[in-house]
Amino acid sequence: MKTEHFDQKTLAYVRVTGPYGEGYDVATEKLYGWAGPLGLAKGESIFIYHDNPELTPADKCRTDVCLAVPSDVNPPAGIELQTLPSGQYASIRKTVTENSQYALFWQQLMTQVVKAELTVDNRPCFELYHHYDMDSHHADVSFCTSVK
Template sequence: MFTLEEIPESRIAYLRRTGPYGVANIIQIEKIKSWAAANGLLRPDSAVLGIALDDPARTPPGDCRYDTCLVVPEDVELSHPGVRENHLAGGPHAVLTAAHTPEGLVDAWAGLFERLTTQGLAFDTTRPVLERYRPRLLAQHLCEICVPVL
């Protein structure tokens, strides 16, 4: 079951990885968390975001792009050769809480868009789907998939 949430536009720092989705994404998330912690940006209320930029059903695995992100204040200077900056478009999102395990995420993604439709919601294809990892949910072995909706 989805809940609706208005996610604000945000400045993000991110690392991009190209290749098959899976375990390597977890390693990438640890890299952004280490960088953020070393720069005093990882706080108890921080959220790490994972953004799969390509549909693996339509894109060869070796060409799939995955960004791991952290929302950062506008006044923070980003000083790491691999860390890039961008802005995340805000707006309404349908949020699904999922088990934070490989199986839990596979289950959550399976039929995700069909479930969205059955709840009368429409996917906004102009904005990316977010995997959101927040400390309070991770402590319960949970994470969220945030689908932009119209």
């Protein structure tokens, strides 16, 4: 685990409501289908998680499938904009080879945050995708939670 500072980012996003890990393909296709022709598809890919799945029913969990974009972009209906606030984040970078590993890596991060006696902030937690292989579904991902 390391702590790092992230600068503020403008994100175009499509919200998915339902169990974490489900329904992301449609949102991703919509987002990248719009961004690709505009030359925006190379921005950072970020998935923001708004709810604790241990406290929130699975069908109510909210995920924002995001792409970092210039602040002056004007997305079409169905794609929204938000600002990811700047600040300190605790993170771990992992290679994901199976979907079941996402929850495991989040647990590893949170265990390390507690062990390091860091205080979690109220900014969103997210996954930052450095690379995602469409064929194998393997991903190079940083798991990030905000800390004070």
